[in-house]
Amino acid sequence: MKKVLILVLILIVGAFIGYKYIYQSHRDIQTEKAEFTIDATSLAKEFSENPDAASKKYLNKTIIVKGELTEIEENSLMLNNATYGTFDTNHSVSESDLNSRYTIKGRCIGYDELLEVVKLDQTSIIK
Template sequence: MKRNKIYIILLVVILAAYFGYNYIYQEHRDISAETADYTINASDFIAEFINDSETAQTKYLNKTIVIHGDITAQTDNSITLNTSIFCSLLEPNTISQDTIVSMKGRCIGYDDLLEEIKLDQCTLTKINQ
């Protein structure tokens, strides 16, 4: 009888370790290949966060989003749309400022201090001249 309990405990420990390992070491998401959960204009997106940031974060957090907006600031690895949406790029930036673009990325949150919405793994989907 004691031996059966040891086997059951050992089985539970092995299963917990297996599922724990798979949970921690999940494959990374390929945001550029995913279908967007939301497609939205940058000014509407910003307005949702300004009006009720908690509800907007619940709605958009960790979702794939396509945003249409105007490039207001840029570096080699990031673009800011409409002065309030910071997009961290997967590839270096070659787009000129004051261009209207569509960016696809994953929403990672809202920074109350800087009043910026943060997106990562962003890729350019369309340039509107």
């Protein structure tokens, strides 16, 4: 009887931990303090030269990236053709802002080796 009770207790604790892991609260990147501030070209260069070290340093971290606006899409933008940021909602950047200096904040989600760009999500404009 004791073994069954211990087994049930272990299952309940395991289920609770699993539930908390799966349904953890989402991060609010806009209110988080950035761990790094870097130029878009320098960030992409770090990833291209040493992807493992750059991943350990930046992956899943909130970072601020500065650069020249080189591409605009409905819910994303590109700085220096090196850092691509996606927004949860549409941004207010227009075509007339191309080639302007921008500062964005987001969570680094990785490096696209094919396109040679660093990707950020949950991006916001600081400018």
